[in-house]
Amino acid sequence: MKFYDCRTAPSPRRVRIFIAEKGLEIETIEVDLGSKEQLSSEFKKINPNCTVPVLLLDDGTRYTSTAGIRNYLEALHPTPSLMGENAMERGMVADTQWRIEMEGQVAMAEALRNSAPRMSGRALTGPFDYQQIPALAERGKLRVERFLNGVDSLIGNKAYAAGDFFSIADIDLLVVIDFAKWIKLELPEDAINARRWYEDVSSRESCKL
Numbered sequence: 001m002k003f004y005d006c007r008t009a010p011s012p013r014r015v016r017i018f019i020a021e022k023g024l025e026i027e028t029i030e031v032d033l034g035s036k037e038q039l040s041s042e043f044k045k046i047n048p049n050c051t052v053p054v055l056l057l058d059d060g061t062r063y064t065s066t067a068g069i070r071n072y073l074e075a076l077h078p079t080p081s082l083m084g085e086n087a088m089e090r091g092m093v094a095d096t097q098w099r100i101e102m103e104g105q106v107a108m109a110e111a112l113r114n115s116a117p118r119m120s121g122r123a124l125t126g127p128f129d130y131q132q133i134p135a136l137a138e139r140g141k142l143r144v145e146r147f148l149n150g151v152d153s154l155i156g157n158k159a160y161a162a163g164d165f166f167s168i169a170d171i172d173l174l175v176v177i178d179f180a181k182w183i184k185l186e187l188p189e190d191a192i193n194a195r196r197w198y199e200d201v202s203s204r205e206s207c208k209l
């Protein structure tokens with residue numbers, strides 16, 4: 001099994017933390033997004049969608065999304081559970097994670113990819129080039145601000161994002177909060193619950209990766 005990673009990118013980090021929490025050792029190959037290695041003909045053989053993370057199995061099967069990789073690994077290594085142990089927990093984790101991905105991570109990608117000079121002509125991932133739309137960058141930034149303002153009530157008095165257990169919802173929330181620093185946005189000063197949760201989760205060994 002091979003894991004195609006990129007140390008500086010948020011989605012591969014979501015898988016890296018997951019792998020570390022499971023205590024798995026998986027051969028890891030670094031893909032240099034900075035030099036556009038994802039667009040090379042070699043990498044297109046691994047993933048024609050030109051994105052990381054990718055998990056390539058020994059029989060040639062490949063998973064090319066964070067969701068696909070984590071679902072596969074969770075089924076293969078159910079302990080410790082990172083997606084919930086029973087029906088109610090699984091529903092709550094999926095629900096919370098989906099909101100974090102759609103309202104936080106997608107908004108953040110919209111803000112960054114439509115404004116960063118190094119992403120000029122690369123406003124969307126994939127084999128085709130798309131021009132930046134400045135209005136989308138502004139809208140994305142506003143959405144990220146609103147998302148960050150909502151983290152305090154998302155956490156509330158719970159220990160973790162989806163309940164009293166650590167899950168992929170925590171991983172993705174941590175990654176998006178760190179990602180937002182790229183556009184100089186952070187949790188509000190008075191977000192007591194969110195900041196208590198952030199300190200706790202970011203002190204885990206897996207989350208230092």
Ligand SMILES: N[C@@H](CCC(=O)N[C@@H](CS)C(=O)NCC(=O)O)C(=O)O
Pocket residue numbers: 009010011012033038050051052053064065066067122124125126
């Ligand atoms: N929804 C995909 C997103 C993957 C993605 O967008 N990966 C980014 C890095 S975070 C990438 O490969 N970017 C390549 C590029 O910028 O061309 C997933 O969850 O795996």
